[in-house]
Amino acid sequence: MATVLESDEHKTLRAAVSALGNRYGHAYLAKVIAEKSHPTELWAEAAKLGYLGVNLPEEHGGGGGGIAELSIVLEELGAAGCPLLMMVVSPAICGTVIARFGTEEQKREWLPALADGTRTMAFGITEPDAGSNSHRITTTARRATDGPAGQPEGRADWILTGRKVFISGVDIADATLVVGRTADARTGKLKPCLFIVPRDAPGFGRRQIDMELHGAEKQFELTLDDVRLPADALVGDEDAGLLQLFAGLNPERIMTAAFAIGMGRYALSKALVYARERTVWREPIGAHQAIAHPLAQAHIDLELARLMMQKAALLYDSGDDVGAGEAANMAKYAAAEACVKAVDQSVHTLGGNGLTGEFGLASLITASRVARIAPVSREMILNYVSHQTLGLPKSY
DSSP, X not given: OOOTTSOHHHHHHHHHHHHXXXXXXXXXXXXXXXXXXXXXXXXXXXXXXXXXXXXXOGGGTSOSOOHHHHHHHHHHHHHTTOOOTHHIIIIIIIIHHHHHHOOXXXXXXXXXXXXXXXXXEEEEOOOTTTTTOGGGOOXXXXXXXXXXXXXXXXXXXXXXXXXXXXXXXXXXXXXXXXXXXXXXXXXXOEEEEEEEEETTOTTXXXXXXXXXXXXXXXEEEEEEEEXXXXXXXXXXXXXXXHHHHHHHHHHHHHHHHHHHHHHHHHHHHHHHHHXXXXXXXXXXXXXXXXXXXXXXXXXXXHHHHHHHHXXXXXXXXXXXXXXXXXXXXXXXXXXXXXXXXXXXXXXXHHXXXXXXXXXXXXXXXXXXXXXXXXXXXXXXXXXXXXXXXXXXXXXX
């Protein structure tokens, strides 16, 4: 499914990652999930080959590329049946935010380790009462008032209080990049800010959520009970607000699209092999249009979604945050819909075999829905497009 729109470097990267993924494959990931373990071997090898940090700055141990390159890595691992969900979180969101807005000390401490895979970082934004609406976050950060006498306001510790939910990989992450809100003294309104919270910070608790969907990355509810952080735990400028937040959310949407496209390709590849080999009435079932046409439609939808993903990555990597926001949301929406349809049709093509462990498709029926729900629901994306792109009035 390589396209002529890609550079030779991108094609080479795609082929190399595909080779890595196919050495592990779906069987490896299924074993990891069954054992309630983590894909540490694949993560370590991908890191060693430079794939995890391909989007991070070269001066901090990365590959000097962008989200375009990182999305290729995740898509190809997904197409091989072994996607690494934490790629969406650790290098794409957290790595990007720190690379763009972090202090030099934060960059030195975190970027090389995120790039070589020796450290990971989770991302905490979703809340029980906020869901997909990042404007309703209630986790608050306030300056401590019990610091040394004469300490400048800007150097006082931070105190974080709140809850987060459906946060991936907290059990293996060395820290979590938490989205909180600080009070604007001039307006009294709350504005988003990002903080690096170490996993062992006093008052920082976690509880694993029991999920029907079984994945290598576990989901957690977090509690921040007056978590005290040093002043330099703040990433970027306290007054930058939404700019810094969406610097992480746009890559998240692009990478979710890559995750979904890879999954859809994996499912489709299984269906195509089966449709070519399974014979009924002396003909392979793939010769019948009732089988062939839906598979062709699934392929077309995945290709169209990838084009929008590539557009979003290009806009983001070129510094067009506004344009990337629109394209990233559209890419995530298109990829999720294409993935669900590809998985459904692939399972349907195999019939009863599509529900067996042998072919590795049944679990994708549930997994493919994740891209429709997270990190933002398709309905919220439709709200965004109808209001921001089409200029239609809001009903809320």
